[in-house]
Amino acid sequence: MMGRLFEPIVIPFAALLVALLLFGIFITAAGADALGVFESMYRGAFGTWFSWQNTLVRAAPLMLTALCTALPARIGLIIIGGEGAVVVGGMTAALTGIVLTHASPIIVLTAMAFMGMTTGGLWIAAISALRHYRGVNETISSLLLNYIAIAIMNFLVFGPLRDPETLNKPSTYHIGEANMLTEMGSTSIHWGFGLGVIACVALWVLMRHTPFGFAVDITGGNMRAAKLSGLPVARLMIITSLLAGAAAGLAGMIEVAAVHGRANSSLNANYGYEGILVAFIARHNPLAIIPVAILFGGIRASSGLLQRDHDLPDASSLVLQGIIFIVILASETLYGRFSWLRAKEKTV
């Protein structure tokens, strides 16, 4: 029992250290001072309360978009359509906010969240329905649907929904300052972070501690066996995708309600794509998504200092993300190889 808990913590941590080591070699090769770079990274990401807030606020959308890849992966679907779900979710949330702008803020926000989650959910559910009933490859269709989502948004933002006052950056009308999602307490972190954590924990409970989650894992492990044992595979797939898309749709709603107040091209800021990395590093475990998203938020937050203090290009933080991704994926092969990590299992 101990071993099973221990292994998934020790191996990723060791992998992370190896990744930092490789990154250190990379920086040294690039001519910068590795010691100073690590010091700046720490200062920029976790060194002060300001840096912490900077990190957490960047982690907020990543948690939700990572769920959009992680949940379907548990049932055996590789979906990379988080970006599209963020865009449609944000777009419909903005629309809802504009229509209801004079209602009380709590109603506006609830309706926005509901609409954003519904459209985001249907967007991804449609992908898995296509996969199940028509045999369309879900990875390709989810990727292509991202472009369709962006095209629909551009059409609406440049056309029927454009606020004529937004001359040089076409956007929809504003949802109203009073309806904006506030910050948590006295921090500068908006409620998107809180909602992200809640979503991750709730979905972890659903996936790990309910019959539904168990059925999803069985289907993901062996679909034929799941079918033979009478599990409703189609329904499981569609519900899982619906939840996944709802998470990404909520991320879009939060972008509109907490940051921009309008829908515009800032909705496709690659949160959907970064979420894919987070999901894979977290090994599709909703709870593990929280620390991984915070780690990635920290890397992005410290990128500024690397550029300002060390003249490194922005790409160096992408290099670090890439190294972490590869080392963690490679470390998957180590599971079960260290008997001392699993020694206690025999006694169970």
Add this chain to the structure above:
Amino acid sequence: MKKNEVDNKRRTLLKGALAVGMATALGGLLPSKAWAKKKVGMGFIYVGPRDDYGYNQSHYEGKSSLAKLDWVKAVDQENVPETIEVQKAMESMINLDGIQIVFPTSFGYFDPHILKIAPKYPDVMFLHCGGLWDAKKHPKNVGSYFGYIDEAVYVAGIVAGHMSKTGKLGFIAAMPIPQVLRNINNFTLAARSVNPKITTTVVFTGGWSLPVKEAEAANSLIDQGIDVLTCHVDSPKVVIETAEKRGIYSCGYHTNQAVLAPKGFLTGAQWNWSKVYQDYAEMISKGTKIPNLVRGGFKEGLVTSSPYGKVVSAKAKEQADKMRASFMNGSMVVYKGPIKDNTGRVVIAAGKEYKQTDIWLEGMDWLAEGVIGSTKG
């Protein structure tokens, strides 16, 4: 012997790796660097890469020109999207680097991002490139600066008009928004002042940085017989390179792209942020109040033309130089009626004129006669 060498190398490498590992562990424990108080701290934020041969590079060149002022500390950050990231980038510069004046250079940084952060830091000045600062609505520590680059586009249009043999010009544009439409119209009006039969075919790509679409648009325009190509996108690199490869002329934008097209480059419209940023630095060090609005064209030194390419004829140079002089002395007004749009409607009646600073021009939503294309994109 060889084996020894390899072994040695491996050993040093391992040592290096070990040192780096130690560094990782120690990194968190070291105290932060002290920040020297006296310098003027200026922070620049770009939406794309510093070396994009375009908009972001033009600002980076401006920032780099501050290096010669040893009393200025200038820092910058690239690839910052128009999301909460830019808010945090500004705050990070202020909180961690002690920056007193921030230059977020992308249009979309203004509303809501600058407007949200500025009230929190009343002692910091936020100067936005291209923004729409309004004394009635916006905080006092916010301002904006922008150049009338369309003057330089007009001069490029004169050169293009002289050099085109087919009478067909091409323009690859990001989006049908006022700033872009004004450049397209200036380019076309200028070329048609040389040869009234000239047309400009426009392709809108739909985004500021879509290199694949830009290349496709360039190729399809060249297939249609255009022989001078220009653009208004964040990075003109792909457009200029494609024009050069296909053997036609090109006019640059944002910064000098002559190196990308040694044969076909004619001239281009460039920003001159070096002057703007050095002026701001002087103002802070002397303690003069920073104006909330800075605007200007050739005369104020905010824009320039790229040096002429080798192929440009003497006559074209002469006419273009003359035009630049008229902009300098203020005698040139581009939007002087009668001007028709490309559907035949008269948009500026005869006898009416809109000077460079006229706010009406900043809401432009039409394409001038001679432009083939539609504002619907």
